[in-house]
Amino acid sequence: METAPFQFTCSTTPLSLPPNFILPEDKRPHISQVSTLNSIPIIDLNDQIHASENGDFPSLLVEKISRACEEYGFFQIINHGVPQELCNKMMTVSTHFFELPFEQKKQFFTTDFTKQVKLFNYYLNTHGQEKVNTWSQSFSHPGHPIEDLSHLLPENPPQYREVFGEYAKEIGALMNRLLSLISQSLGLEKECLLKRLGENPSLKLQANYYPPCPEPELTLGLGSHTDVDALTILCQSEGVSGLQVIKNGKWVAVDPVPNAFVINLGDQIQVLSNGRYKSVQHRAVTNKVKRISLAMFYGPSMDAVIGPIQELVDEAHPPVYRNYRFAELREEFDRQRGTRRMVKEVFELPKN
Numbered sequence: 612m613e614t615a616p617f618q619f620t621c622s623t624t625p626l627s628l629p630p631n632f633i634l635p636e637d638k639r640p641h642i643s644q645v646s647t648l649n650s651i652p653i654i655d656l657n658d659q660i661h662a663s664e665n666g667d668f669p670s671l672l673v674e675k676i677s678r679a680c681e682e683y684g685f686f687q688i689i690n691h692g693v694p695q696e697l698c699n700k701m702m703t704v705s706t707h708f709f710e711l712p713f714e715q716k717k718q719f720f721t722t723d724f725t726k727q728v729k730l731f732n733y734y735l736n737t738h739g740q741e742k743v744n745t746w747s748q749s750f751s752h753p754g755h756p757i758e759d760l761s762h763l764l765p766e767n768p769p770q771y772r773e774v775f776g777e778y779a780k781e782i783g784a785l786m787n788r789l790l791s792l793i794s795q796s797l798g799l800e801k802e803c804l805l806k807r808l809g810e811n812p813s814l815k816l817q818a819n820y821y822p823p824c825p826e827p828e829l830t831l832g833l834g835s836h837t838d839v840d841a842l843t844i845l846c847q848s849e850g851v852s853g854l855q856v857i858k859n860g861k862w863v864a865v866d867p868v869p870n871a872f873v874i875n876l877g878d879q880i881q882v883l884s885n886g887r888y889k890s891v892q893h894r895a896v897t898n899k900v901k902r903i904s905l906a907m908f909y910g911p912s913m914d915a916v917i918g919p920i921q922e923l924v925d926e927a928h929p930p931v932y933r934n935y936r937f938a939e940l941r942e943e944f945d946r947q948r949g950t951r952r953m954v955k956e957v958f959e960l961p962k963n
């Protein structure tokens with residue numbers, strides 16, 4: 612039997628935080644001390660004005676991406692070509708889904724993480740204490756090939772399947788464009804990352820709903836983690852800040868920029884780039900008002916062999932990781948569930 616999930620919504624916010632959401636003192640977010648001054652770079656995807664005509668020199672855009680990937684592992688993009696109206700619709704259908712009465716979405720609720728389509732609650736394991744729930748609910752499902760999976764998606768709200776289908780196509784195309792730019796930013800041929808990630812890559816959605824929280828300083832929306840796949844495109848509610856990333860050992864808020872996506876590099880790009888680009892720790896804090904984020908993850912084919920790309924390895928940069936099949940890493944990822952994961956670290960080669 613599944614236990615009843617966390618199901619507060621805007622209309623049922625308690626006045627104080629129930630005890631099973633309260634983090635021990637040393638795990639609390641200290642939101643008031645988080646800097647918003649030093650945020651992540653904002654990159655205009657139309658910004659190609661200084662590209663050399665024959666393509667011999669990296670364009671200004673590629674240089675900006677290279678710097679953002681090296682220094683932050685995170686950036687925001689504007690003028691990305693995905694219609695704003697579609698992003699708004701995707702936000703709306705996701706919000707409606709989360710705010711349905713539990714009866715109408717309970718068929719998706721599960722604690723079995725191997726399910727493809729799942730509505731679930733995250734929790735943190737804390738030392739010597741019971742599990743602490745995080746103040747969020749997440750809904751996750753595949754995004755490709757849409758023709759084969761549409762029937763698995765919610766029938767309610769009625770527009771969900773159609774809107775998600777369109778959104779997934781647009782985001783899939785943007786993933787390809789970004790992977791090509793990131794390849795170039797590493798000095799590699801455009802197709803390099805795409806090829807290395809294999810012929811059957813995965814595209815997955817994780818929608819995160821953070822209801823209004825009575826005491827945001829006592830809990831977290833999503834604990835600190837890195838994204839395990841290759842690349843993440845995240846759309847966040849306008850006007851509400853919640854995402855934070857580590858920069859120089861300190862938490863920095865990633866305030867939403869109108870019509871922008873947040874891009875972050877996942878663990879597989881860190882490995883493929885031989886550690887030159889980092890998959891950075893991030894988390895979500897809660898607010899007195901609700902917030903929603905829609906993360907789309909692009910991951911390698913299960914049979915893709917992931918390891919440092921040959922061109923990025925030389926005497927000065929010996930390989931940091933051994934090659935592995937992506938399926939092997941996913942097994943390790945599942946083994947480490949419930950812990951503060953160190954997955955790619957298992958594939959590190961000994962340092963000489």
Ligand SMILES: O=C(O)CCC(=O)C(=O)O
Pocket residue numbers: 817819833838845847853854893894895903904906
């Ligand atoms: O809500 C956010 O901004 C963070 C979401 C996130 O990190 C994730 O879904 O992996």
Ligand SMILES: [Fe+2]
Pocket residue numbers: 836837838893906
């Ligand atoms: Fe994440």
